[in-house]
Amino acid sequence: MSHIRAFAILAVLLSSIALEGQAPASGDGPVYVAYYWRAKPGMAAAYENYIKTTAERIDEDARKAGVFEEVVTVTPSQMGKSAAITDWTHLRIFKLKNRAAAQGLSEGLDAATLRIVPDEAQRKRNAERSATLRDFVRQEVWTGLR
16 A cells, blocks of 8 residues: 555656646756665665654755755555566655755755754764665656656
8 A cells, every 4th residue: 555655656746747847948947856775685664764763854854944845755666467676665756946956955965964963973873774774776867858
């Protein structure tokens, strides 16, 4: 059931790309930054807990600060016999106002991390914990059709 919900969220987000494809030719329309992660073997549930208890708090602070407009986390569907094999387990998609905002995403998330987790030792523990839960696969930047 959660895969159906995740697929529905992704479908709505991707359909908004087509709707927002009317952006000016200057490229100043919405930009989507996608981070692909792979949970380490046996760590998917722990990684999802990390997202809910740590990452989402930081994301919400960054969103309120205007760093990005929205974020969605999805997982690949394993429905049906023809489910695609993927090299990732979690995809986090950030919607930003434009390319300039996309260039500031990392810095904005870092600033939100400092606000939400002001203790340097705790930030280090969080970083070490996340490293035991997941591996970075890749980052992609998408724009809507024009």
